[in-house]
Amino acid sequence: MADTQRPLSPHMGIYRWQVQMVTSIVHRATGIALSVGTLLVLWGVFSLAHGEDSYNQFKTCIGSPIGLVLMFGWTWALFYHLCNGIRHLIQDGGMGYAIPQFVRSSWLAIVGSIVLTIIVWAYVLMSGGAA
Amino acid sequence: MSANGQQHDVRTQLRNPLKRARGLGSAQSGVGHWWTQRVTAAALVFLALWFVVTVLSMLHADYATAHSIVAKPWNAVLLVAFVLTVCWHAVLGLQIVIEDYVHTRWKEVALLVLVKFIAVLGTLATLMAVLHVALGA
Helix, strand or coil: CCCCCCCCCCCHHHCCCCHHHHHHHHHHHHHHHHHHHHHHHHHHHHHHHHCHHHHHHHHHHHHCHHHHHHHHHHHHHHHHHHHHHHHHHHHHCCCCCCHHHHHHHHHHHHHHHHHHHHHHHHHHHHCCCCC | CCHHHHHHHHHHHHCCHHHHHCCCCCCCCCCHHHHHHHHHHHHHHHHHHHHHHHHHHCCCCCHHHHHHHHHCHHHHHHHHHHHHHHHHHHHHHHHHHHHHHCCCHHHHHHHHHHHHHHHHHHHHHHHHHHHHHHHCC
16 A cells, blocks of 8 residues: 555545435445346236246236235336436436536435335325236 | 667557547447437437337227237337337446446446346247237238
């Protein structure tokens, strides 16, 4: 290690948690979760191609308590990645980099994803539950 | 070391890094990864919303209804487009995450290749299944 008293890259522990950090980390986490969730789409289409029994089995699985929790999680992950992804696309266009805007758009992505998730699951509940 | 060799070394040291970064840069692929990730993201804004609405329309569908919904030409095309774009976007995104956090070279390369294999197989399998449903067999 260098002898000079240069400042080192700080460890995570000394950072105060800020919403911009959370949105960035969660964007990656939801991206990984959604990659795995894509396999479920594959399973669904496969069961449809395979026949009625496979399809009913698939429906029973995603309609089970664990299935519903996973579906709820993936719904939120999808909407979060979507909202925050749009935010990143706008930032890639060179807009929204001032710190107050950056913080505001972070919160907007979080709130937007929760609202969209609630809308979808309210629709599911109103139409008589899932599967 | 010969005078000639020293001269060569000095010239290498003094070469501006920009010389290697110009054009497609040192990796020779330019901003292809970055740009493709954005283009697939923009497509997925629309495809993901279509996907959610379509899945919601199939909530209480029995086998025959669900089958006929996926078999509709536009739904079949968009479903294949959705899965293809998702897998493409996922490969690009997971590549960045793996490159950032997996610091053992052989594990990094193995994971990168594994992710690509799964994505290609998943895409082809979905394509086959959707064709099976849409064209009937």
